[in-house]
Amino acid sequence: MTSISPGSEETLIDSSIKFQPERLINQIFRWVTIVMAVSVGVILLWITYSLLQIALPAIQAFGLGFLTNSTWNPVEEIYGTFPQIYGTILSAFLALLFAVPLGVGVAVFLTENFLPPKVVTPIAFIMELLAAIPSVVYGLWGIFVFLPAIRPALQVINKAFGWIPFFSTVPGGRHLFGASLVLAIMILPTIVAISRDTMTSLPPQLRQGAYGLGATRWETITRVLVPAGLSGIIGSVMLALGRAVGETMALAMLVGNANKANISWFSPASTIASLIANQFGEASGLQKSSLFYGALILMILTLLVNILAQMIVGRFQQVE
Amino acid sequence: MTSQSRLRRRTFLATLTAVSMGLAVSCAPSSPDVATSPSADATAASPAAGGGGSATLSGAGASFPAPVYQRWFADYNKENPGVQISYQSVGSGAGVEQFMAGTVDFGATDAPLKAEDRAKFKAKYGAEPIQVPMTGGSVVFAYNLDGVTDLKLSRTDYCGITTGKITQWNDPAIVKANPGVSLPDQPIEFVHRSDGSGTTYQFTNHLKAACPEWTAGANKSVEWPVGTGAKGNEGVTAQIQQTPGAIGYVEYSYAKENGLSMAAIENKSGKIIAPSPEGGAAAFEGETIPADFALEVPDSANPDAYPISGLTWLLLYPEYKDTAKGEALKAVIDWSLTTGKAAASELGYVPLEASLVTKVNEELGKVK
Numbered sequence: 001m002t003s004i005s006p007g008s009e010e011t012l013i014d015s016s017i018k019f020q021p022e023r024l025i026n027q028i029f030r031w032v033t034i035v036m037a038v039s040v041g042v043i044l045l046w047i048t049y050s051l052l053q054i055a056l057p058a059i060q061a062f063g064l065g066f067l068t069n070s071t072w073n074p075v076e077e078i079y080g081t082f083p084q085i086y087g088t089i090l091s092a093f094l095a096l097l098f099a100v101p102l103g104v105g106v107a108v109f110l111t112e113n114f115l116p117p118k119v120v121t122p123i124a125f126i127m128e129l130l131a132a133i134p135s136v137v138y139g140l141w142g143i144f145v146f147l148p149a150i151r152p153a154l155q156v157i158n159k160a161f162g163w164i165p166f167f168s169t170v171p172g173g174r175h176l177f178g179a180s181l182v183l184a185i186m187i188l189p190t191i192v193a194i195s196r197d198t199m200t201s202l203p204p205q206l207r208q209g210a211y212g213l214g215a216t217r218w219e220t221i222t223r224v225l226v227p228a229g230l231s232g233i234i235g236s237v238m239l240a241l242g243r244a245v246g247e248t249m250a251l252a253m254l255v256g257n258a259n260k261a262n263i264s265w266f267s268p269a270s271t272i273a274s275l276i277a278n279q280f281g282e283a284s285g286l287q288k289s290s291l292f293y294g295a296l297i298l299m300i301l302t303l304l305v306n307i308l309a310q311m312i313v314g315r316f317q318q319v320e
Numbered sequence: 321m322t323s324q325s326r327l328r329r330r331t332f333l334a335t336l337t338a339v340s341m342g343l344a345v346s347c348a349p350s351s352p353d354v355a356t357s358p359s360a361d362a363t364a365a366s367p368a369a370g371g372g373g374s375a376t377l378s379g380a381g382a383s384f385p386a387p388v389y390q391r392w393f394a395d396y397n398k399e400n401p402g403v404q405i406s407y408q409s410v411g412s413g414a415g416v417e418q419f420m421a422g423t424v425d426f427g428a429t430d431a432p433l434k435a436e437d438r439a440k441f442k443a444k445y446g447a448e449p450i451q452v453p454m455t456g457g458s459v460v461f462a463y464n465l466d467g468v469t470d471l472k473l474s475r476t477d478y479c480g481i482t483t484g485k486i487t488q489w490n491d492p493a494i495v496k497a498n499p500g501v502s503l504p505d506q507p508i509e510f511v512h513r514s515d516g517s518g519t520t521y522q523f524t525n526h527l528k529a530a531c532p533e534w535t536a537g538a539n540k541s542v543e544w545p546v547g548t549g550a551k552g553n554e555g556v557t558a559q560i561q562q563t564p565g566a567i568g569y570v571e572y573s574y575a576k577e578n579g580l581s582m583a584a585i586e587n588k589s590g591k592i593i594a595p596s597p598e599g600g601a602a603a604f605e606g607e608t609i610p611a612d613f614a615l616e617v618p619d620s621a622n623p624d625a626y627p628i629s630g631l632t633w634l635l636l637y638p639e640y641k642d643t644a645k646g647e648a649l650k651a652v653i654d655w656s657l658t659t660g661k662a663a664a665s666e667l668g669y670v671p672l673e674a675s676l677v678t679k680v681n682e683e684l685g686k687v688k
Contacts, residue, residue, distance in 0.1 A: 074516070075537030143555075148562050172509045173563035174548045257514030257549030268548040274514075278551055281411035282516025282540045 051296045058289035066293055072259045072275070074283075079290035081297065083261040087176060087269035088301065091251065092244035094180035094265065095187055100237055102184070103191030107233075108221055110192075111199040124196065131189035139253030142182040147254065150178060158266060169264040174256035176269040182250055187240035194239065198232025199225065231313045238309030242302055248273040272298045374402030375648035381408075381415020381428030383552075384518040384571055385632040388455055388669045389428065392656040395663060399655075403648045412518050412540065419635045420444070425645055427635035428454075430518020431540065432614030447638040450687060452680045453613050453631040454656065456670035458600040459523045460628070462580035463567040464560050465489065465504065471583040472497045472592050478585055479531035481510055481567060484546035489565060497592075504565070511559045511568030514549025516540040522630040523569045529618035530588070530627065538618075569628075572600070573668030589623035599626030600670040609679060629670065639688040650684045657681075 052059075062069065062079060069080020106127065110120050154171040161167045171177070206228055210220040226233070256268020257278055272294045283291055379389075386409035393405040410418070412429040419427025420441060433441075433451055441449045461478060463471055473481075474497040480486030486493060490503045513520045517540055525538040536542040550556045553574040560566045560580065567583070572595050575582050584594040593599050603620035619627050634653065640646035656664075657680060661671040672680070 071543060073536075073543040074541050075539045075543070143558050144562070170507060172507075172548060173511070173559045173566060174550070252514070252551055253555065257551075258547065259543060270549075278514040278549070279516050279541055282413035284413050284417060 048296075048299070051292050051299065055289055055292035055296050057286055058293040061286065062290070062293070066290070067297070070259070070261060074279075074287050077286045079287065079293075081272060081275070081290075081294050083259050084270050084272045084275050084294065085297065085301075086261040087255065088245055088271040088273070088298070090265075091176055091180045091183060091255065091269070091271055092241055094177065095183035095244045096237065096241060098181060098184035099187050099191055099240060103188050103236070103240075104195055104226070104233055106188075106192045107195035107199055108226070110196055112217070112221060112225070124192075127189050127192045130185070131193070135186065135247060135249040136253075138182055138186055139250040142178065142250060142254045146182060147173065147178045150181070154178075154266060165263045166265045169262065169267040171266040172256075172268065174254060174268050175266045176255060176262075177265040179251050179254035179256075179269075180265075182254055183244050183247060186247065186250065187244050190240040190243060191233075191236045194236030195229070195233045198229040198236075201232075202228055235309060235313050238305060238312070241309075242305050245302055245305060246273055246298065248277045252277040272301075375404075375642070375644045377403070377405040377425045377645060377649060377652075379405065379407045379415075379426040379428060379634075380410050380418045380424045381635075382412045382430045382518050382632055383409040384412075384430050384457060384522075385428065385455055385669070387573060388660075388664050388667050391663050391667060392660045393652070395660065396652050396655055400651075403652065405652060411516060412521075413516060416635070419449070422637075425640075426637075426649060428633065429635060430630070430632050431521050432612065432616065432633060433635065438612075445637065445639075450636040450638055450683060451613055451633050452636065452653065452683055453615065453672060453676065454634050454653070455664050455672065456600055456604060456629055456631045457522075457668070458572040458595050458597075458603075458626050458629045458670070459519055459526075459569050460572050460575050460595040461567055461583040461585065462557070462560050462570050462575045463583055464562075464564055464581070465506075466564060468498075468501055468503065469581065470594075471501075471581070472585075473583045474586045474592075475530060478583075479527070479533060481508055482527055482546070483531065483533050484510075485533070497586075506565040509563055509566040510547035511556050511563075511566055512544050512547050512549055513541070513552070513556060513569075515551050517552075518630075518632065519553065519569065519571050523628060525616065525618045525630065526628040572597075576668045585627065587623070587625055587627040588619050588621050591623050593624070593626045595626050597665055597668060597670050599624065600629040601673070603627065603629040604631070604670075604673070604676075609676065613680070613683070636684075636687055638686060643688075646687050650687060653684060654681060 058066065058079065066080055067085060068082050069078070070082045071078045071080050072083075073079070106123075109115075110124055115123075151171060151173075154175075154177065158167050158170055169175075202225060206224055207220060210224045215223065251271050252274035255271060255274055257270050257274060258268035259270055260267070262269065276291050276294055276298075279287065280291055386407065389407050389409075393407055397404055407428070412431060415424075415427040416429050416433065416437060418424045420437065422445075433449060438449065461471075461473060465471065474493065476493050477486060477491075477497055480491070480493060487508055489506045489508055495501075495503055520542065521538065521540045524534075524536065524542050527534045527536075528538040536545065547568075548559070550559045550568075553570045556568045556570050557574065557578050557580060560568050560570075561578075570580065572582075575595075582595050584592045587593050602622050603617050603625035604615065605622055605625070607615055607617055607620075609615050613631075613633065615631055617625075617629065620629070636649060640649070657672055657677045664671045
């Protein structure tokens with residue numbers, strides 16, 4: 001016994017000496033991760049600061065009137081982004097209107113044993129592939145395939161329901177509605193993927209309990225499973241909204257870039273991101289500042305969406 | 321075990337270092353200011369026919385003349401392999417900005433330098449910038465109307481379309497200009513550029529001069545009274561091609577390349593002129609050229625002129641630190657304006673007249 005204990009002490013000391021470099025590496029790793037974590041915040045602050053700095057002349061010139069003014073006139077150097085803010089919010093809203101029911105429906109369908117896994121896996125895979133398509137490809141597809149294809153249908157809607165203000169314009173080659181539909185397809189994978197993960201991670205007891213109490217499948221889905229997964233579903237919707245608000249390329253190509261806030265969904269419109277993408281190349285002076293001001297507004301808009309998402313998710317988690 | 325993992329870690333670190341060093345090396349020689357680096361590689365080239373020597377030049381600016389510039393620079397490089405010129409068509413605004421900042425060897429713009437920019441340049445570099453015209457181009461109305469092959473538009477017509485006063489194809493004013501043509505009862509969808517562009521500048525510069533009711537002014541981007549915006553010549557073209565009843569403006573060379581139907585329009589003298597390089601050239605005939613070459617003819621009085629035509633300019637520094645660069649640039653410009661004429665016409669641009677070329681060469685003499 002006694003002969004063994006000093007030996008084991010030695011090995012402990014030995015090993016502690018041996019592992020000295022490991023400890024050092026741990027320390028280094030710790031600091032590296034701290035630096036990485038802090039730099040995320042620093043980068044955000046840096047971007048905000050530089051945006052502010054370049055936007056300052058426009059902020060001084062137009063103040064908050066920038067948000068309500070509908071003029072974007074580079075000749076007289078008068079700028080306002082009301083039509084763009086309106087277009088950004090409306091296009092994102094319309095996109096969600098189509099993508100949320102579809103996305104949640106697909107997520108439920110994929111998780112609730114409607115189909116054998118052999119069929120579900122490829123469908124889920126295809127949904128994820130949709131997310132991998134670059135937005136410029138969506139834009140091109142919209143220009144050359146989708147918008148010409150839906151045009152006759154929209155013209156019929158316009159003829160039949162033209163008295164409703166939303167459908168009052170004769171649909172031309174580019175319009176907010178078509179752009180929103182493409183946007184809906186673009187944000188669909190986000191909603192499906194996250195909602196599906198939420199639904200699969202629900203405790204199986206919920207499902208079993210509901211069935212055990214005699215609930216039908218329909219009741220189980222609508223009364224038990226969807227409410228239980230609501231925080232995840234809303235989280236996915238908010239993420240999708242964030243993407244829809246900031247989407248640039250596809251919208252710049254499809255939305256029509258008309259500087260007017262029109263009540264009709266079939267009229268061409270404009271969004272903040274599309275305005276920046278379009279005009280940045282040739283902008284200088286006050287126009288450039290105004291574009292940066294627009295970017296700042298977009299950033300605040302996205303921030304609000306995220307805060308809202310946090311609040312809603314938090315509230316629903318408390319309900320659970 | 322530990323030593324093995326340490327070894328593995330070390331090799332990993334080594335690879336990382338190697339990769340990052342490789343990155344650093346590959347990133348290094350991109351700055352065009354560095355006057356020394358590139359010429360060394362190119363010394364092996366055969367003695368240039370045009371005396372171009374060897375130099376690597378970089379320029380940026382206008383997208384309107386980009387096709388002809390790229391063609392010229394590529395053709396010149398074939399004849400003088402020592403001279404390599406890269407041109408980024410980032411837009412006139414960005415071109416002027418980069419030129420002022422000194423990050424390129426030359427800039428290119430569709431609108432002549434503003435007086436304030438000239439003053440700024442002089443304050444920074446101590447001399448006037450050198451601005452020379454390279455080529456001219458026309459902007460045309462391209463349209464998509466079933467069964468109408470040669471549309472004619474009077475001034476009232478196209479002014480009305482762009483200001484939103486005329487909204488139907490069978491408007492009496494358009495019918496009047498196209499006797500015997502059956503125009504459909506269809507709404508007109510006007511397509512304009514949504515991005516800032518020299519094409520828009522030329523187009524609105526003409527509208528401002530020709531249309532009394534045009535109030536949006538002339539600029540690279542304006543506040544359009546009607547229509548939908550599409551990005552780039554290609555965006556406008558795509559939208560016109562897909563939308564029956566659409567009409568928009570694109571640059572002539574682009575419309576020609578893509579086989580778009582182009583409208584003939586009424587010029588200042590009341591003649592209906594179809595777009596062509598000859599018509600474009602006629603717009604500049606007999607005009608006196610100002611000292612800074614900022615010749616703009618928004619609405620030519622020449623009866624043969626196609627009225628929506630403009631010039632595009634290169635911006636050069638008065639002095640190049642690396643004389644080889646200055647000399648090469650002069651040689652390229654001279655070559656482009658003489659030998660390169662054929663390529664310009666082929667692409668649908670308007671080559672400069674001989675008398676103007678002589679003047680440009682005189683101006684180039686100022687470059688040191």
